[in-house]
Amino acid sequence: MTPPTTGHAVSLRGLTKVFGGQTVVDALDLDVDSGEFFSLLGPSGCGKTTTLRMIAGFSDPTAGQVLVGGEDVTSTPPHRRDVNTVFQSYALFEHLDVRRNVGFGLRRKGIDKGEIDQRVGEMLELVELGDRVRDRPAQLSGGQRQRVALARALINRPKVLLLDEPLAALDLKLRHAMQAELKSIQREVGITFLFVTHDQDEALSMSDRVAIMNGGVIEQCGTPEDVYENPTSVFAAGFIGTSNLMPGVYASGTVAVTSDLRIPVPGHTTSVDGDQVSVAIRPEKIWMSDFTPAMVQTPGTIVSTSYHGATTQYLVSVGTGITLTVLEQNLPRMRADDRWNAGDRVEIGWLPEHAVVLR
Ligand SMILES: Nc1ncnc2c1ncn2[C@@H]1O[C@H](COP(=O)(O)OP(=O)(O)O)[C@@H](O)[C@H]1O
Ligand SMILES: [Mg+2]
Structure with missing residues (x-):
């Protein structure tokens, strides 16, 4: 002991x-x-x-x-x-x-x-x-x-x-x-x-x-x-809050989630090429528009929206079989119609450090 x-x-x-x-x-x-x-x-x-x-x-x-x-x-x-x-x-x-x-x-x-x-x-x-x-x-x-x-x-x-x-x-x-x-x-x-x-x-x-x-x-x-x-x-990523969990294969600093979605995971050192892993990104860490040059960006299509008062939750399809949850604060808007609707084409982005590799 x-x-x-x-x-x-x-x-x-x-x-x-x-x-x-x-x-x-x-x-x-x-x-x-x-x-x-x-x-x-x-x-x-x-x-x-x-x-x-x-x-x-x-x-x-x-x-x-x-x-x-x-x-x-x-x-x-x-x-x-x-x-x-x-x-x-x-x-x-x-x-x-x-x-x-x-x-x-x-x-x-x-x-x-x-x-x-x-x-x-x-x-x-x-x-x-x-x-x-x-x-x-x-x-x-x-x-x-x-x-x-x-x-x-x-x-x-x-x-x-x-x-x-x-x-x-x-x-x-x-x-x-x-x-x-x-x-x-x-x-x-x-x-x-x-x-x-x-x-x-x-x-x-x-x-x-x-x-x-x-x-x-x-x-x-x-x-x-x-x-x-x-x-x-x-388990921890799913039990505390919500996470977008995407299984994929680790390859030299990225995780290949689909043939056209490779997510950079800088600084991650415990996987070797070919490992089966999951990447987790929190819904509030994903932005639509207002990007900084350091962001990872990918195109998507809004599948659905749900209004929760202080926030709006979007489901965004980003290619074969991958749908991400995105949570936006309902901040004061310039125009009343300045929100996304189902069917809209969007660019979504996140900072590379917000993609967490799980094994
Ligand atoms: N006195 C007991 N006899 C048999 N099984 C028990 C007893 N107390 C708890 N368990 C079982 O142990 C597990 C853990 O229970 P518990 O510690 O009460 O969980 P929690 O408090 O996290 O809900 C459960 O599967 C429960 O059915
Ligand atoms: Mg108990």
Whole structure:
């Protein structure tokens, strides 16, 4: 085993879970830094909850280690681990009021009443529920219940807070508001958040770093910008945002997608001539008109347009069997009819560095 490095709030070493012969978490290695907002992002069933449960101690790993603050806690029972969990269901005590829900963990530890009252007060201040102390959970909205769960989990000042899709039950507007709030609470308390979500938008907007999980393995780990701009696998490119994915053959600095579409991929060094690869280009990186001389250009025909308010999405055919998605901002226009229509012949272009080679 690699010796633990100080400064890691959570480290996983070869963490594995097998259910009935099926490996659902497959030898995960991961280091989450102290104070980091870290997201595990992946589709339903990829092993996120199972991973969190092993970190919390609710599920025993089939193999591997869990370290919290550099200490091996693999055999430590859940209540002795310096972590707390916010579940998707919130799991509030319905018969207790807000104050008693939040103070529950401290009362169980036998901390004196004066200190409990003070810390509960601070926590309710932090989550802006100071005026709801006497309410039962049933009297609260979804967003408020979520805040109670958060306050209850943070009051013990754990080294790490594990959050399993805590915003999934909220409607879109409230979810966006809570994302911003959760992030600012995390900054304020300085506790490491390990956040699980299947929502790529949520992971990108909240996290210091994101690990993209698929089929029990981490496919890529990096900052939001890094995983979006430089995906390293076909899965990552397709799961985060949308990508135009084109299979082709690598040949001396280009990828031949069709006989008349060769895409330059400067700086790419890990393929050799003849390799089967894919090229990914993000829809918003492709422009129609307004080219710089450094752009790669190719003619195409608009197949369809769909209007999305702030943006318009075009499908553009660029030769045999290749249709690219192009996303344009609906900027202020000189004329109202200054948009493309199906059947229009266009030139499209992109900067060479925006064509990413995937294997
Ligand atoms: N207790 C269990 N027994 C058997 N299979 C399980 C159990 N818990 C989870 N699984 C399976 O493990 C896989 C990963 O599940 P889970 O970790 O809940 O995924 P996620 O949280 O990413 O949606 C799924 O195929 C799920 O059916
Ligand atoms: Mg889950």
